[in-house]
Amino acid sequence: MTPALAIEGLGVAFDDFVALEDVSLSVAPGESFGLVGESGSGKSTLLRAVAGVTPVSTGAIAVDGMILGKRRDKASYRKVQMVFQDPYGSLHPRQTVDRLLLEPLAIHGFDDTEGRIVHALDEVGLGSSFRFRYSHQLSGGQRQRVAIARALILEPSILLLDEPTSALDASVQAEVLNLLEQLRAARQLTFVMVSHDLAVVTHLCDRLMVMQNGRPVEELASADLAAGKVTQDYTRGLLAASKGFRRERSGWS
Numbered sequence: 001m002t003p004a005l006a007i008e009g010l011g012v013a014f015d016d017f018v019a020l021e022d023v024s025l026s027v028a029p030g031e032s033f034g035l036v037g038e039s040g041s042g043k044s045t046l047l048r049a050v051a052g053v054t055p056v057s058t059g060a061i062a063v064d065g066m067i068l069g070k071r072r073d074k075a076s077y078r079k080v081q082m083v084f085q086d087p088y089g090s091l092h093p094r095q096t097v098d099r100l101l102l103e104p105l106a107i108h109g110f111d112d113t114e115g116r117i118v119h120a121l122d123e124v125g126l127g128s129s130f131r132f133r134y135s136h137q138l139s140g141g142q143r144q145r146v147a148i149a150r151a152l153i154l155e156p157s158i159l160l161l162d163e164p165t166s167a168l169d170a171s172v173q174a175e176v177l178n179l180l181e182q183l184r185a186a187r188q189l190t191f192v193m194v195s196h197d198l199a200v201v202t203h204l205c206d207r208l209m210v211m212q213n214g215r216p217v218e219e220l221a222s223a224d225l226a227a228g229k230v231t232q233d234y235t236r237g238l239l240a241a242s243k244g245f246r247r248e249r250s251g252w253s
């Protein structure tokens with residue numbers, strides 16, 4: 001089967017700083033793939049390179065079997081959409097929800113914009129009553145739902161999720177994660193998701209890659225990570241740190 005996303009020997013450098021080196025991975029259609037690793041390990045850079053907003057120095061990225069060139073066409077940008085961590089920063093405060101959703105449709109020349117906007121808002125559980133609100137009139141969870149609607153309205157095949165719930169309260173986090181899971185199943189979307197929260201990644205993703213200093217450390221099934229079946233000391237350390245953090249946070253002894 002042709003992978004939804006195939007990355008081969010990817011490298012990204014910012015001047016003389018190497019942020020990604022020799023990263024290869026393959027994600028099947030409809031699969032949910034996680035990226036984990038300490039801060040600065042290159043997870044967001046990898047998503048941004050796939051989205052086409054960070055230039056690639058070496059290697060190749062293919063979506064649905066088509067290699068993305070240095071100059072991408074509109075159609076390949078449409079196929080890969082990204083949802084960012086910060087729903088406050090990623091939505092323009094002076095635009096209504098309607099305008100925010102209309103903009104990508106206009107750029108990509110979609111017809112029936114009205115019908116698509118109404119459908120997109122329904123799909124993320126907001127409904128048309130939110131259409132003419134400004135983003136500052138929305139809660140964090142509602143904003144993130146608008147950001148998801150804005151990404152999905154272009155009917156992408158791959159959704160890149162960069163810490164999509166880490167700026168939200170715990171209860172809202174669970175709601176947004178459930179919504180993402182429902183949408184993936186309903187639309188047979190492929191997810192690539194970055195999260196520092198291993199519980200979130202193991203819950204939402206089938207497989208994941210552990211990264212350190214811009215390089216892959218190991219790739220494993222989420223079930224194996226959850227069961228502690230890891231091969232690399234770095235991953236073991238990450239797992240131990242996450243358990244320690246959870247114990248501290250929840251007051252377990």
Ligand SMILES: Nc1ncnc2c1ncn2[C@@H]1O[C@H](COP(=O)(O)OP(=O)(O)OP(=O)(O)O)[C@@H](O)[C@H]1O
Nearest residue numbers: 014017019037038039040041042043044045046196
């Ligand atoms: N535009 C840029 N110019 C220069 N350096 C950059 C740029 N973007 C990222 N970097 C550097 O690349 C490295 C990887 O950053 P990246 O944001 O991908 O890490 P990350 O794993 O997503 O971290 P975090 O979990 O903290 O978000 C960091 O050292 C960062 O400072």
